[in-house]
Amino acid sequence: MVFSKSLSAEEFNPEVIMNSGQVFRMKREIPGAHGMPDTYSACSGDNDVYFYLNKDNDTWDFVCEEAQWDFWQRYFDFETDYVSFNDSVRASSDKFLKESLMDSFGMRILRQDLWEVFISYIISQNNNIPKIKKSIQVLCDRYSDGIHFPKPDVLAFIPETELMDGTALGYRADYIIGVSKGVLDGSIDLEKISSLPYDEAYNALIKIKGIGPKVANCIMLYGFHFMESYPIDTWMKKIITEDYSSYSKDEYLNYINESYIGFQGYIQQLQFYHKRKKK
Known part of the structure; x- marks a missing residue:
């Protein structure tokens, strides 16, 4: 329709x-x-x-x-x-x-499928966008129908060497298998974590193997839709040091958090898109 x-x-x-x-x-x-x-x-x-x-x-x-x-x-x-x-x-x-x-006119913060965004951002760590897209597409081609994202009950039982082969996942394969098994056995409940208050959700995420502060903040923003989340990756570090050089990092974050309450993550996306476009 x-x-x-x-x-x-x-x-x-x-x-x-x-x-x-x-x-x-x-x-x-x-x-x-x-x-x-x-x-x-x-x-x-x-x-x-x-x-x-x-x-x-x-x-x-x-x-x-x-x-x-x-x-x-x-x-x-x-x-x-x-x-x-x-x-x-x-x-x-x-x-x-x-x-x-x-x-960046027309930017929006998407509310993505929790499972897919969870695995996508585990793949994203220490990675670039073309390689992330390629790894995700290989997973869809190999372990689903080429269109839809593979389920945890599939990814949980793939041998790590097989999951690493031709996917460019490297060490992230171990994290993906572990998270998939956690979702299956109930030790990781994505819906429950997403419904927690901000600080509790963040703390729950960083306890999971393979999820550090940057990945947790991405999942919080793009999956859980915590609009106050402000992921800091290499590009955002460049922005802070090059375009807001009069601030220390803490001063800069205080400025963002005090000036754009409730939509800090949207501000981050505008800045990120603009900085990459200028490169």
């Missing part, structure tokens, strides 16, 4: 979202030609969708199963007013952040 949403360029831009480092399985499927719109796709867990800008109706049209539409509305976080976040940025005196916003 086709579901239509009226969304301005400030409210939704898939090119920005899919290149922001928060998602690894959203892509442009068909470049527009002869007046046809660019078509995008996204997969998350058992769900898949195609979407494109319908210029005749000035709407974004989403093609998915009727039973999945609620998932996709939540996935794209359509209930959140991102323009109000942008208004706060526009009212600030932060030059770098204002430049980031102009570069």
